[in-house]
Amino acid sequence: MILGRDRLNLLDVEVTAVQEHGMAGVLSGLIAAGGRRTVVGHNLHSCYLYHTLPAFRELYDSADVVLMDGAPVYALWKLQGHSAAPDTSFRVGSTDWIKHLGSVQGLDRVAVVGTNGTSNALACRKLETLLPGARVLGWAGENWGPERESSVVDELQAFAPNLVLVGLGMPLQETFLWHRRDDLPEAVYGAVGGALDQISGHQVLAPRWLGRLGFEWLWRLMISPRRVFGRVFIEPWKLAAILAGRKFRSTKTGASK
Structure with a gap:
């Protein structure tokens, strides 16, 4: 069950146009379809990783849903004329769709x-409140390595979940999901990054109105300057260089034919 994709020409990636209020229906459909399903999201950081890490790219290419998580990604999609919607309901981050799990x-x-x-424990408790009657089990990501990874995979197989929220951070979570895809139990897997800390309250989520204006990066920069500085001020230029080089090589190859 792979939903339709829209290509963002400038970033050379594809995204799935899903509005926030439609995610409960999408997740319900993925669970009903069975198999291993993946929900990921694109922002400028993920676009850079997509063009530099093969495993990351493979996961995104095979994902069932690639949400528009970052404001620049949504803005470029809108500029290409894919939607006349006056709001930013097509920009959906992990915390946006997780809050609708009660309707799945x-x-x-x-x-x-x-x-x-x-x-992790606090996030599980919050999810139990959101999903009364559901079983919610957690595995912390501390001391992650081959041994810990194998143990988690075995325990996930025994638990047989419908949904797995993986918040190991980019690109570790995507590498884990891709490399262990044949070992993991059938379920919907959401690569949710720091959303677990936002759900638990360990990380303060930026006001949604700030995100709608495209300035969520500024909030994150103030909260975690060392972690975010490179992503905001350096990585976009690296991504631009990669895309420009690819375009130049493509143009040069076309001209030589």
Whole structure:
């Protein structure tokens, strides 16, 4: 069950046009379809990783849903004329769709993988409140390595979840999902990054109105300057160089034919 994709010509990536309020229906459909399903999101950081890490690219190319997580990604999609919607409802981050899990049909077992033990436990409790009657189990991402990874995979197989929220951070979570795709149990896997810490309250989520204006990066820069500085001020230029080089080579090849 792969939904339609829209190509963003400038970034050379594809995205899935889904509005926030439609995510419950999408997730219900993925659970009903069975198999291993993947939900990821694109921002400028993920676009850079997509063009530099093969495993990351393979996961995104095979994903069922590639949401428009970052404001620049949504803005470019809108500029290409894909939607006349006056709001930013097509820009959907992990915390945006997780809050609609209570409306997802067939969801009764949720696994939470990632962040530290305290934050993981708090996130699980919040999800239990959101999903009364569902079983929610957590596995912290501390000391992640081959041994810990194998143990988590075995325990996930025993738990047999419908949904797995993987918050190990980019690109570790995507590498894990791609390399262990044949070992993981059938479920919907959401690569949610720092959303687990936002759900638990360990990380303060930027006001949504700030995100709608495209300035969520400024909030993150103030909260975590060392982690975010390179992504905001350096990585976009690296991405631009990669895309420009690819365009130049393509043009040169076309001209020589």
